[in-house]
Amino acid sequence: MSFQTIASESEAPNKLTLSDNGVLRRTEYHQPSAWGDYFLSNLSNILEEDSVLKKLEELKEAARSMFVAAEKHSDKLCLIDSIQCLGLSYHFEDEINEILDQIQNSAHVDEEDEEDLYIIALKFRLLRQQGFPVSCEIFNKFTTESGDFKESITKDEKGLLSLYEASHLRMKGESIMDEALEFTTTQLEAMAMDSTSPFSQEAKYALKWPIYKTLSRFMTRHYISLYHNNPTKNDNNILLTFAKLDYNSLQKLYQRELGELSRWWNDSKLKEKLPFARDRVVESYIWALGIYYEPKYSSARTLLAKIIALITLIDDMYDCYGTLEELQLFTNTIGRWDMNCIEELPNYMKVLYEAILKIYEGTIQDMCMDNNIPYAFDYAKEGIIRQCKLYMVEAKWFNEDYVPTIEEYMKVSATSIGLYAVASIAFLSIGNIVSEEIFQWVQGNPMLHKASEVASRLVNDIVSHKFGQERCHVTCSIECYMEQYGVSKEVAIAELKKQVDEARKEIIEDYIKRGKFPRVIHDDGPNFARVTDFYYKERDGFTFANTETKHLIALILTDPMPI
Structure with a gap:
């Protein structure tokens, strides 16, 4: 189920226990919070000094002047790449869009750039990242008549890195981009092992954390360090200083938000009243931060983190603790959306039901009214009700020992990853730029969201499979595929990895077709998939935090960049 699911080898397996009212329940041990009250006890010195704010403004204007100074297309592309990798792009959204639009619509190509693999791959990546259509045929000049990449480019390590990063923005039917990814991956693996290569460490990092698939603030942290330590990168002290100060300034903002979030969590007493569930409020915040990191979305981020923390509790209740009869009662009750129905529920469910209605009927409804989008509340409410109904189907599967077909499984469990419930909250909380048409669009589960759900679900399952088998969890995509096609686990995983690749291609394709909605609306699906990739890189890092x-989150939230 969503935001979760698997125990580590060091964790006790789930077991049956007798509750106070004599009900036999499945329970399992979850690691306690990795953070405790850290963000409540470290609030004394997180306001930014006026001198730092003044310096940030000076550096921002100095950086803005660089857009004017950059004359050649290649200089402009390199500047945009540096600004994006260093986490500064939110300051210059208009400038970046204007330049990329000009480059996209310009037939002019600087003569010295025509054969420059680095620049051509960079142009391809930056344009597609921004949603501009660009043909992969621009790479034909680097291939032989048989379609293989020329041997000569293997000596261009900088160009190979650029092509590798660009190849992650491939779409269906682009065989040259499939070949580019395979080819450059092999080259980067060799580069990473070559201690004499100036790009050895960069290649090693890129193989694990390619730019397009990586959580924005985590990528920023890495690239600031890379620019600081690499003389070939550190040729612009203004941008580097700006990036460090900006990173630390945003980190203080995030710490203030987490202080507020931690206070809400402690005041709710949910972790004491629902001890069977995971206490993952900081990890939930990272999920929200991965969707919206910009400072202007502070309120949206905090609210979104609260909802994700609540969904985690709901998930654990359906996944393990509740009996089938109780879960059906809860599903029916939340569908009626009436606080007067609370007395029908067991005591532990009353706590969760009350917390859900309190935040939806309070904070969320108020935000809808403040943003003059009252209709958004119904979509948000539908999101959490739909989430519970999906969990109910999965709970029935488990109780009936039913293994669905892979198609049946994905129809339910890809959706139960939680993107609709998250998006309905995210959209209503970013202000009055949204319309009811946008909510209708997301309600219809567009390809951008559907593909993000598929990629997220399968990445989760592939990493979590081993430990899910050892516990009493609902079957996952791997077991469904093995059962349906009579194949081994290894064959099933290989096939599902192909489906992840196909889903990511669909994300790119639909993102480029996004149409008239603001870019921030279309970013939430791909960003959701990026957070999934962050948590489920090698194991279930959300549950086993x-x-x-913890180290990765500390880099984002608690460890400042040295100036």
């Missing part, structure tokens, strides 16, 4: 996950 005391491992590498």
